[in-house]
Amino acid sequence: MIEAVGLTKRYGAKTAVHNLSFQVRPGTVTGFLGPNGSGKSTTMRMILGLDAPTSGRATIGGRPFRQLPNAPRQVGALLDAKAVHGGRSARQHLLCLAQLSGIPARRVDEVLGVVGLQDVAKRRSKGFSLGMGQRLGIAAALLGDPQVLLFDEPVNGLDPEGILWVRNLMKQLAAEGRTVFVSSHLMSEMALTAEHLIVIGRGQLLADMSVKDFISANSADFARVRTPDGEPEQREKLTSTLGEAGGQVVAEKDGALRVTGLPLPRISDLAHEADVRLWELSPHQASLEEAYMQLTQGAVDYRSTIDQRAGLQEAPAGYGMPGGAPQGYAGQGYPPGMPGQGQPNPYAPQDPYAQQAPPAAAPGQGYPPPAQGQPYGAPHPYGQQPQAPAQTAPAPQPAPIEDAR
Numbered sequence: 001m002i003e004a005v006g007l008t009k010r011y012g013a014k015t016a017v018h019n020l021s022f023q024v025r026p027g028t029v030t031g032f033l034g035p036n037g038s039g040k041s042t043t044m045r046m047i048l049g050l051d052a053p054t055s056g057r058a059t060i061g062g063r064p065f066r067q068l069p070n071a072p073r074q075v076g077a078l079l080d081a082k083a084v085h086g087g088r089s090a091r092q093h094l095l096c097l098a099q100l101s102g103i104p105a106r107r108v109d110e111v112l113g114v115v116g117l118q119d120v121a122k123r124r125s126k127g128f129s130l131g132m133g134q135r136l137g138i139a140a141a142l143l144g145d146p147q148v149l150l151f152d153e154p155v156n157g158l159d160p161e162g163i164l165w166v167r168n169l170m171k172q173l174a175a176e177g178r179t180v181f182v183s184s185h186l187m188s189e190m191a192l193t194a195e196h197l198i199v200i201g202r203g204q205l206l207a208d209m210s211v212k213d214f215i216s217a218n219s220a221d222f223a224r225v226r227t228p229d230g231e232p233e234q235r236e237k238l239t240s241t242l243g244e245a246g247g248q249v250v251a252e253k254d255g256a257l258r259v260t261g262l263p264l265p266r267i268s269d270l271a272h273e274a275d276v277r278l279w280e281l282s283p284h285q286a287s288l289e290e291a292y293m294q295l296t297q298g299a300v301d302y303r304s305t306i307d308q309r310a311g312l313q314e315a316p317a318g319y320g321m322p323g324g325a326p327q328g329y330a331g332q333g334y335p336p337g338m339p340g341q342g343q344p345n346p347y348a349p350q351d352p353y354a355q356q357a358p359p360a361a362a363p364g365q366g367y368p369p370p371a372q373g374q375p376y377g378a379p380h381p382y383g384q385q386p387q388a389p390a391q392t393a394p395a396p397q398p399a400p401i402e403d404a405r
């Protein structure tokens with residue numbers, strides 16, 4: 001299990017993560033969502049011991065990452081698929097990681113097969129496409145056959161077949177009882193992959209609940225009702241009947257009515273009593289994307305100046321959290337029912353790092369100073385790998401490898 005307790009990270013005046021507490025349990029895929037710059041990567045980096053929290057703690061199985069014995073065998077992660085020595089082949093790259101962790105070489109070939117890179121295993125990774133790089137990063141995460149896995153945007157750059165493969169892989173890993181924590185901006189994909197969600201905005205917890213609860217908590221199910229075309233008086237009669245019965249009725253562009261606040265059987269009965277014929281009465285559930293947009297409206301830092309959300313379905317009046325905040329809703333500053341209409345798309349690509357200096361690095365290594373008992377010589381398995389030196393030292397002879405599994 002992964003646990004964050006009061007996790008806080010400040011970079012100078014910037015608070016990237018504020019007082020974040022959550023648990024990621026084994027056996028389910030837990031999605032980690034939030035707008036650009038909301039602190040997802042920073043949180044993952046703290047979980048993996050790559051960034052030290054300003055306060056609070058992050059633990060895996062009750063211990064900070066850096067205190068885990070043989071961490072790569074317990075925790076696998078994909079943070080930055082580009083953090084690979086481009087001069088090495090895929091196989092060499094994985095072999096180096098394996099040797100450093102006492103993982104047998106045959107496991108390298110196994111994971112190359114799992115991610116579908118066996119045919120290009122001897123090619124230098126600098127020639128890899130984005131999707132191939134992602135597959136290599138996933139292979140590295142799986143190398144130690146770990147019980148806990150973290151993936152930061154694993155489907156980035158993958159083609160539809162690759163996306164489907166990642167989806168099935170995540171589910172399979174969770175079904176094996178592993179802890180799987182995965183961030184993504186692809187809501188449709190998350191809806192299909194994750195069972196549980198942790199949603200943050202501006203570094204704070206917004207929601208910690210199942211996908212199902214998240215959708216019903218942050219959007220209203222509604223009924224679509226159509227009366228016969230060419231009989232506007234029927235529609236008007238039904239609108240006032242449903243309104244008098246406590247429903248909220250909004251006319252849609254095609255002439256149908258969108259009704260919230262009344263169950264379908266009640267709508268049917270009311271229409272019958274009012275002697276109104278119905279051509280359609282159908283239930284509708286909002287998508288994860290709609291629910292996510294609804295919750296995170298107030299927590300978006302980066303917006304396009306062009307309204308790219310115009311293509312999304314507009315939420316009707318009264319579209320919000322019915323019955324108030326559910327259990328698990330953290331409600332820290334972004335209350336339910338925030339106006340959603342006409343806002344730009346928060347997914348507009350922005351790179352918060354674009355103009356920023358990279359994080360402080362340990363001398364010559366590219367990762368933070370080691371904790372006690374962790375020499376600089378042993379690279380952090382999920383940190384930036386040393387950039388290609390002009391001359392590479394001969395690969396260290398592997399320590400005698402014993403297959404602990």
Ligand SMILES: Nc1ncnc2c1ncn2[C@@H]1O[C@H](COP(=O)(O)OP(=O)(O)OP(=O)(O)O)[C@@H](O)[C@H]1O
Binds near residue numbers: 016035041043
């Ligand atoms: N090393 C750093 N120094 C200064 N600020 C940083 C550093 N790392 C992250 N930040 C800031 O912390 C905030 C959170 O960034 P982070 O990368 O964790 O967000 P994210 O949710 O992963 O974003 P995205 O979805 O765009 O990947 C941002 O405002 C970012 O600019």
